[in-house]
Amino acid sequence: MKRAATTALAAVTAVGVALALGACSSPAETEADGPLTVWVMGDSGANFEALVADSGIEVEVVAVPWDAIDEKLTTAVASGSGPDLLQIGLSKLATFAEAGALLPLDDLIGDYPNLDPANFPAGVSGAATAVGGEIVSIPWTSDTRVLFTRTDILAENGIDAPPATWDEVREAAEILAGRGEGQYGYYIPQWDAPLPIEMTWSMGGEVVDADGNVDFDTPEFQAAVDVYTGLYADGSVPTNGDFDQTQGFVSGVAPMLVSGPYLGRGIADSAPELDGKWQASPLPAGDGGSISLFAGSNLGVWFNTDQQTAALELLDYVSDPAQQLAWYELTGELPTASAALEDDGLNSDPNVKVYTDQLSTAKVLPIVAGWDGIVGTELLNALNAIVLTGADRDASLEAFYAKIDGLAVK
Known part of the structure; x- marks a missing residue:
């Protein structure tokens, strides 16, 4: 199994390097017509559609099985045609980043208040969002054991x-x-x-x-x-x-x-x-x-999206603490924003209080491709x-x- 995994990783990384070397311009500055394509992992597509229904942004959600994401990533990077916004399991973050699939966000998030790294616990922003010192994703859902x-x-x-x-x-x-x-x-x-x-x-x-x-x-x-x-x-x-x-x-x-x-x-x-x-x-x-383990998933922007502004606006929308709490009600997946994790209503359930307290000592798995x-x-x-x-x-x-x-x- 290691050989297969290593081969798949090498293929993705090689394609990513080729793209990086061949890319002479940044993503398009003008917005394209049509809906924003969002990859959501697992079976949460309908829930995500419900979450963003009032965002004012037209969205086309594609549900990707967790066990199919490596193959889909390889194909999308090779073709240069991926989604605009995508969900990324933390254990896949380095693989996605090293393949060149994610847009660096350090210089882009300043105009979007919900994307400020200070909004998230110290152990979440940075260690769980960056690869090679560059922010390439935003915390979205948290999970701990x-x-x-x-x-x-x-x-x-x-x-x-x-x-x-x-x-x-x-x-x-x-x-x-x-x-x-x-x-x-x-x-x-x-x-x-x-x-x-x-x-x-x-x-x-x-x-x-x-x-x-x-x-x-x-x-x-x-x-x-x-x-x-x-x-x-x-x-x-x-x-x-x-x-x-x-x-x-x-x-x-x-x-x-x-x-x-x-x-x-x-x-x-x-x-x-x-x-x-x-x-x-x-x-x-x-x-x-x-x-314990800090797990969960982030959201990232595809490296060559032609709807960069809309993608960032939707990312800002779903990162709002109120929307994160709404997502918890829909799915049972914990928020990542500190304001949402500290919400009195969320923590009124003693079991949920255990989860949120455990997050304070949780650690991220090494970000290794x-x-x-x-x-x-x-x-x-x-x-x-x-x-x-x-x-x-x-x-x-x-x-x-x-x-x-x-x-x-x-």
Whole structure:
């Protein structure tokens, strides 16, 4: 999988370099006729249309599946014909920027008050919006990971409060897995590459060294691996890859897991009868505290749009705190603007308050081109080989270190 990911990345980057070398002029200064084309990831197209209905800007929304974005980006960059505005998952930001797909915004956002970097938390503006020192995107939705627990099931098994540390998670999970055949204490998504990184951060470690090199060969990562593999060794985690986390949580089969606010929305929508029987809590801590992931997505302007002004106006419109709160009501995706995150109405739900508080200590994954396809994939390959097939731990980790050797933040 690494070879395929690397090949795709190389193709995108090569096209981007060619475009950059061949581009002798800035995007067109005159506005074109017709609607503004916006790429929205996943199945949120109808919601985005509803959000911008009163913007005064004609918009054509194209919903792009998350798993199709790499191919679509490659094709669009190669042809030079993309959208005007597009949603970008944070883990894809470096890939998009290095392909030359995004318009630098530093000199353009001054006339749009909602795009001022000061409107966003310090950990969001900059680290999560810029590549190579240039602002190439604006924060739009935020996401963080917290611990979800079925408090009713924990209480029935003598666990009075959600675990506050990873050691407590492991202890509680083993108790809960002892309820009988087919019952587990915790769920680890086999596709969730950020989880072991969050564990590493909570142990006080980093995954990028002082020189900007990606580096997992640390005592803190080893401690995270101990927790990760230990949960499997205890029999506390289901091993089937098609396990449904929402259904497992609702049924009580897996009454503890780490996930994002979207899970809370899913539980509330699909199982209202569980109201008062579950809660969100801060991510379990290690020696380094409770350090979670800042994820989510940004919005960027396509590098050669001929509707630059309209794109910036729409970007300013959806970045308004009121519109960000409206988006949360439509989708359950958290805002990024500080004024929206601090809204009393938003935080009146105690679970949402956990999410917004957790964002204050959340960290962004390294902005490295191909992070998902290289680091994320190889990290999961190594860990899943250990816990699912019994592969040698040390050999698997050494192979992982070798495969990511040379990757660095740019």
